Amino acid sequence: MSQPTTGATANPTGPTSTVNPKPGPKSAEDVALDKLRAKMNKDVAMRNAKRADRRKELTAQGKDPKDVSEDEKDESDILIHTVRKAVEAKVLSSSPVKAAATTTAPATSATTTATSMDATLSTVFSDAVTEKNKTAYNPNDIAFHEDYKALLVHKISIPLSMFHPTYLHAMQYSDDSLPRIKITRTGTDGASKNFSVLDISKAPAEADLARADFLVCYNNLLEFFTAIGCGPRTLQGLNEHLHAMLSDPNFAMWFEAYKAFDRDFRAKFFKDPFIPDPSTKFWLDGVQTAKDNYLLNQREPQATGEQGQVRRGRNNGGFGNKRFTPYDVSQRDGDVVSLAIARTPAHPQHLAKAGGPFSSSGGTACSSASLITSSSVSASTSQSARSSLQPTMASTCAPYAPTLTTERRNALVTEAHKVVTPYKPAGWRHALQKYNLIDKYPNLIFDITHGSPIGNPPSLTSTFLPPNMPSAEENPEIIENYLQDEIAAGRMGEGMTIEEAFEFFGGHFRTAPLGVVFDQEKPRIIHNLSARDTGGSSTNSWLDAKDWPTRWYTASMYEEAVVQAPPGTQVAALDWVKAYRCSPVIFGHKRYIATLWKGRVYPDHCAPFGLTTSGGIQGCVADAFNDILNAAGIPGVFKWVDDHNILRSPIAQRTLDNGDVQYSYDFDLQTIFDISQPLGILWHDVSVKGHDFQYVTSYVGFMWDIAEKRVYLSEKKREKYLKKVSDFLLRRPSSVSYKEASSLHGTLQHVCFVCKAGKAYLPALSAFVAHFPNKWVAHHPSKTVWSDLEWWRDCLAQPSLSRSLMTRQRIILDIWVDASYWGIGLVVSNQWAAWRLKDGWHAEGRDIGWAESIAVEVAARYITSSTSVIDADFPLNSDNTSVIDTHKIGRSRNVHRNASLRRLSLLLAPRNLTLSPSYVESAVNLADPISRGELGPQEHRLDINFLLPEELTPWLDHV
Numbered sequence: 001m002s003q004p005t006t007g008a009t010a011n012p013t014g015p016t017s018t019v020n021p022k023p024g025p026k027s028a029e030d031v032a033l034d035k036l037r038a039k040m041n042k043d044v045a046m047r048n049a050k051r052a053d054r055r056k057e058l059t060a061q062g063k064d065p066k067d068v069s070e071d072e073k074d075e076s077d078i079l080i081h082t083v084r085k086a087v088e089a090k091v092l093s094s095s096p097v098k099a100a101a102t103t104t105a106p107a108t109s110a111t112t113t114a115t116s117m118d119a120t121l122s123t124v125f126s127d128a129v130t131e132k133n134k135t136a137y138n139p140n141d142i143a144f145h146e147d148y149k150a151l152l153v154h155k156i157s158i159p160l161s162m163f164h165p166t167y168l169h170a171m172q173y174s175d176d177s178l179p180r181i182k183i184t185r186t187g188t189d190g191a192s193k194n195f196s197v198l199d200i201s202k203a204p205a206e207a208d209l210a211r212a213d214f215l216v217c218y219n220n221l222l223e224f225f226t227a228i229g230c231g232p233r234t235l236q237g238l239n240e241h242l243h244a245m246l247s248d249p250n251f252a253m254w255f256e257a258y259k260a261f262d263r264d265f266r267a268k269f270f271k272d273p274f275i276p277d278p279s280t281k282f283w284l285d286g287v288q289t290a291k292d293n294y295l296l297n298q299r300e301p302q303a304t305g306e307q308g309q310v311r312r313g314r315n316n317g318g319f320g321n322k323r324f325t326p327y328d329v330s331q332r333d334g335d336v337v338s339l340a341i342a343r344t345p346a347h348p349q350h351l352a353k354a355g356g357p358f359s360s361s362g363g364t365a366c367s368s369a370s371l372i373t374s375s376s377v378s379a380s381t382s383q384s385a386r387s388s389l390q391p392t393m394a395s396t397c398a399p400y401a402p403t404l405t406t407e408r409r410n411a412l413v414t415e416a417h418k419v420v421t422p423y424k425p426a427g428w429r430h431a432l433q434k435y436n437l438i439d440k441y442p443n444l445i446f447d448i449t450h451g452s453p454i455g456n457p458p459s460l461t462s463t464f465l466p467p468n469m470p471s472a473e474e475n476p477e478i479i480e481n482y483l484q485d486e487i488a489a490g491r492m493g494e495g496m497t498i499e500e501a502f503e504f505f506g507g508h509f510r511t512a513p514l515g516v517v518f519d520q521e522k523p524r525i526i527h528n529l530s531a532r533d534t535g536g537s538s539t540n541s542w543l544d545a546k547d548w549p550t551r552w553y554t555a556s557m558y559e560e561a562v563v564q565a566p567p568g569t570q571v572a573a574l575d576w577v578k579a580y581r582c583s584p585v586i587f588g589h590k591r592y593i594a595t596l597w598k599g600r601v602y603p604d605h606c607a608p609f610g611l612t613t614s615g616g617i618q619g620c621v622a623d624a625f626n627d628i629l630n631a632a633g634i635p636g637v638f639k640w641v642d643d644h645n646i647l648r649s650p651i652a653q654r655t656l657d658n659g660d661v662q663y664s665y666d667f668d669l670q671t672i673f674d675i676s677q678p679l680g681i682l683w684h685d686v687s688v689k690g691h692d693f694q695y696v697t698s699y700v701g702f703m704w705d706i707a708e709k710r711v712y713l714s715e716k717k718r719e720k721y722l723k724k725v726s727d728f729l730l731r732r733p734s735s736v737s738y739k740e741a742s743s744l745h746g747t748l749q750h751v752c753f754v755c756k757a758g759k760a761y762l763p764a765l766s767a768f769v770a771h772f773p774n775k776w777v778a779h780h781p782s783k784t785v786w787s788d789l790e791w792w793r794d795c796l797a798q799p800s801l802s803r804s805l806m807t808r809q810r811i812i813l814d815i816w817v818d819a820s821y822w823g824i825g826l827v828v829s830n831q832w833a834a835w836r837l838k839d840g841w842h843a844e845g846r847d848i849g850w851a852e853s854i855a856v857e858v859a860a861r862y863i864t865s866s867t868s869v870i871d872a873d874f875p876l877n878s879d880n881t882s883v884i885d886t887h888k889i890g891r892s893r894n895v896h897r898n899a900s901l902r903r904l905s906l907l908l909a910p911r912n913l914t915l916s917p918s919y920v921e922s923a924v925n926l927a928d929p930i931s932r933g934e935l936g937p938q939e940h941r942l943d944i945n946f947l948l949p950e951e952l953t954p955w956l957d958h959v
Contacts, residue, residue, distance in 0.1 A: 160263070237276035428679055436631075437628065452617050457539065462508055478523045479525070509592070512608070513531050529612070539592045548617060550620060572669055573643065633666070633667070640700050643700075736779070756909060765781075816927040819931050825855070826862065834959040850894065853900040865945050
């Protein structure tokens with residue numbers, strides 16, 4: 001009897017006799033998939049039933065039932081991806097469960113199902129499986145769900161909160177933790193297609209991210225972009241975007257604004273990816289707009305307890321309490337934080353609230369100490385101690401929350417429009433009209449009546465509160481005494497809260513960092529109005545000193561007046577009290593020059609030191625006063641900021657019996673006071689600063705003896721500068737900083753006004769400073785620099801360092817000089833002399849220009865050896881413009897020419913002699929043929945009774 005073939009039908013018309021193989025056991029994956037499909041089919045059936053009902057309703061209403069969409073065709077694939085992923089990760093075993101020895105019925109009973117489940121679990125948790133995964137757990141291993149990529153594909157901005165480690169872990173192990181929604185997208189073929197994606201609206205709000213959590217999430221976001229293969233330039237741009245935000249020294253205080261800006265930035269990036277570039281104007285404008293919006297969205301502050309204590313409301317869950325931000329007196333719903341407007345508010349960072357995402361203890365998930373540094377207050381710190389901590393204010397903005405009383409607001413407005421000045425507009429008007437100067441100074445009366453503009457700065461769209469300089473924080477008593485003095489004098493207003501400052505200025509304002517410098521051991525306050533905001537602008541950057549032209553009377557101008565002054569000329573010195581601070585600033589520009597100290601804003605009513613245009617504003621007043629004095633018959637007035645020197649010459653004289661000369665003058669110091677008093681100009685008492693008319697005075701850093709006609713470097717400065725040079729020389733052969741070298745260079749340039757010979761001992765140091773390879777790295781000066789400084793040390797070691805200001809008589813000797821490759825020619829009053837250049841002279845930097853310089857030097861040696869005159873000037877003729885220009889400057893970059901200038905200066909200075917070279921063409925230069933060896937008659941040979949210096953004898957022979 002034959003056996004039926006497997007799977008054949010023996011009698012298709014009779015009773016069923018089909019022989020099938022026993023069904024094998026399903027794998028754990030298949031079991032799970034069957035359950036998911038069953039659940040899916042059930043859900044689809046229920047949803048389709050609802051859709052059918054909805055279509056009937058739409059049809060009854062006369063509407064198109066097509067508006068009700070069908071389920072996605074690939075929904076099953078979306079629903080089962082978790083199981084597939086689990087199998088791939090070997091969380092479920094892909095090996096089949098062993099079949100039983102006997103044929104089993106379909107697994108429909110509870111007993112059979114339980115048996116299958118037990119078998120599956122025994123496999124899943126068997127040692128063979130768990131041994132392979134023994135190192136699978138890593139709390140720091142962040143995996144990014146596939147649905148995150150789907151959001152990117154559909155250009156949906158993923159909330160930053162979804163990159164928090166806790167959320168990523170939740171998605172990794174329970175991917176149904178977030179609901180899903182359907183979206184419709186149109187393909188390239190024009191057809192619409194539905195997709196199921198994560199419902200990001202159900203994610204924790206980004207607005208609730210604390211600062212530490214923000215940073216943690218952002219690091220994971222960057223890891224995500226790295227994992228999906230983001231381009232290197234784009235990835236670098238994203239890193240720079242984050243770094244640019246964190247680089248703001250006020251990131252902690254501006255956190256809410258930056259968070260809002262970043263949320264908008266990422267939304268645009270996810271929609272249409274681009275390469276982020278925080279250096280662009282668009283990026284900076286975006287930051288500024290976020291800050292402005294932050295200010296405008298603040299709400300009225302709530303009441304608080306004493307000393308600015310914080311009252312916290314209920315917690316709305318999610319990411320915990322939001323961190324306190326600067327002057328943010330209106331936290332979001334469910335998290336009320338209020339700060340009393342106290343005279344000394346606590347630092348916003350000290351009031352920051354604990355709490356972080358998915359943190360039941362209220363602590364943040366990660367510390368950001370490495371990125372954001374802030375002062376800390378321990379839990380044991382008393383409330384009063386916390387409130388007394390002073391803020392270290394950074395560049396920030398503050399909200400304008402109009403909660404002031406009408407009375408207080410009116411008081412602030414009145415104070416804001418106050419004009420503070422000792423000047424008397426009526427007196428100025430009278431004087432300007434009297435001397436016909438009103439047209440020359442058309443704005444002066446307005447400026448001292450209503451306040452002067454500081455320039456033409458742009459309107460402010462943000463408030464800038466930069467931190468004060470370390471020198472101010474290190475010397476708080478000096479700053480506080482300064483503020484008290486200025487407030488007492490009315491030049492500054494009382495300190496205000498940020499809210500009051502907004503009312504005072506009528507909107508946004510800027511403060512300048514304060515600093516302290518010690519000038520001759522006396523502290524001086526600095527207002528750094530050049531401090532730049534995040535956009536690179538400063539108050540000074542908007543101003544131009546050229547808009548305020550003023551006259552400056554230099555040392556050379558003063559020297560000319562002293563030289564020409566007749567015998568008996570005297571000088572008085574007056575010091576203008578608070579020269580800059582006497583000039584009021586117009587109300588609309590006070591917002592650019594405020595001061596911030598310990599959380600209080602101090603408005604300034606007057607032009608401050610450090611403002612680019614303060615010198616011009618004060619200079620306009622000083623120039624007008626000088627012109628008034630000149631018109632009143634007092635011509636010799638010199639000013640340098642607040643220093644005024646007034647020269648007076650005698651109108652008569654008589655000789656006394658003892659031979660002394662007595663001089664008479666047509667005005668005295670009281671005459672000047674009588675003119676300045678109606679104008680409101682205040683002078684320091686001459687017994688304290690300045691002096692009455694006398695023969696010796698100080699001006700622009702030098703001592704001037706009018707009677708002896710001599711200018712000195714004061715002994716105090718000479719000793720100070722000598723020590724400075726000596727200390728610098730002690731550094732040899734070590735390296736020196738740019739700051740040290742440039743400071744010394746500036747000092748010695750100042751001394752050159754008295755010591756003219758010093759000009760030729762500066763080129764090496766000038767070159768060293770000008771070509772400093774790196775201003776932040778110390779470098780080694782050359783040997784020439786060190787040797788030149790030795791000369792300066794010897795020069796400054798001489799007491800009473802001075803030079804003569806006596807009038808030089810002009811002596812014409814008819815001197816002509818020239819040089820050629822043959823030699824040097826000198827002609828004086830038709831008498832000639834010649835020096836032949838030796839072989840080898842044209843080397844090591846010695847050139848024809850050097851030879852022309854030597855021609856001038858030999859002329860000077862002839863003058864000093866053949867005459868005994870002093871205080872004289874000798875004109876001479878040369879056809880080399882380079883030599884003429886170098887002689888006027890007093891120095892040369894060429895070492896050998898400069899050496900000649902050194903010898904020339906040292907030769908002429910003791911007798912107050914000078915040379916005045918003039919240019920002539922070579923064709924008419926009488927010394928030209930002599931320099932080429934075409935010598936004149938022997939009877940016209942010039943007697944030479946001087947020897948050449950040793951440096952020249954190797955290269956020149958007298959013919």
